[in-house]
Amino acid sequence: MSITENIKKYREELGDQVTLVAISKTKPESDIIEAYNAGQRIFGENKIQEMTDKWESLPKDIQWHMVGHVQRNKVKYMAPFVKLIHAVDSLKLLKEINKEGKKNERVIDCLIQIKIAEEESKFGISADEAREILKSDAYSGFQHVKVTGLMGMATFTDDMEQVKKEFLKLKGVFDDLKKDFEGIEILSMGMSGDYKVAIECGSNMVRIGSSIFGER
Numbered sequence: 001m002s003i004t005e006n007i008k009k010y011r012e013e014l015g016d017q018v019t020l021v022a023i024s025k026t027k028p029e030s031d032i033i034e035a036y037n038a039g040q041r042i043f044g045e046n047k048i049q050e051m052t053d054k055w056e057s058l059p060k061d062i063q064w065h066m067v068g069h070v071q072r073n074k075v076k077y078m079a080p081f082v083k084l085i086h087a088v089d090s091l092k093l094l095k096e097i098n099k100e101g102k103k104n105e106r107v108i109d110c111l112i113q114i115k116i117a118e119e120e121s122k123f124g125i126s127a128d129e130a131r132e133i134l135k136s137d138a139y140s141g142f143q144h145v146k147v148t149g150l151m152g153m154a155t156f157t158d159d160m161e162q163v164k165k166e167f168l169k170l171k172g173v174f175d176d177l178k179k180d181f182e183g184i185e186i187l188s189m190g191m192s193g194d195y196k197v198a199i200e201c202g203s204n205m206v207r208i209g210s211s212i213f214g215e216r
């Protein structure tokens, strides 16, 4: 199927309840334009340089999400335009985003990445660490960054029972934090291979790359 057909299919399938982030990393601008012309406005990238280059040359009503691991010294490049940073994993990083948000006179929305996978390689922090950050005086003082939800990645496996267990764990953490902290609304979980399970488990934002744009 073409990119246009894929976007239409996903938009129909997901409806209004689940936000589609089209993950365009490594893909050419022509692919993004095709998805844009099919109505897609939210795109995700995992490298700040690549996202910034694409932001500069593509239509300005695109909302850019950073889904990859973020190095503090690169926050400044995306601070003028990034719509949502999915993988925040420390108070230090929030502090840097707050600083750059202030310089740009904006509030930058972020998700905290919770580690749910068993694999060692996955980034993220524990539910307790997330809670510590949200209730800290430092975070309360930040006026240019706002945590609006959580993000997580399941173990890369065909064992959907395992994936489901991990997503349900994240949904539990999300529900707990949502009760105690204002503004926690987004639960970003699910990719091409596991988005159906993620939605069953309560996801309201999915990040889909290869099954829209083809293998990378």
Ligand SMILES: *Cc1c(COP(=O)(O)O)cnc(C)c1O
Binding pocket: 023, 025, 046, 067, 068, 191, 192, 193, 207, 208, 209, 210, 211
């Ligand atoms: C690449 C990537 C995706 C999309 O993965 P696909 O399997 O291609 O859908 C989603 N989330 C993150 C964080 C990614 O880096």
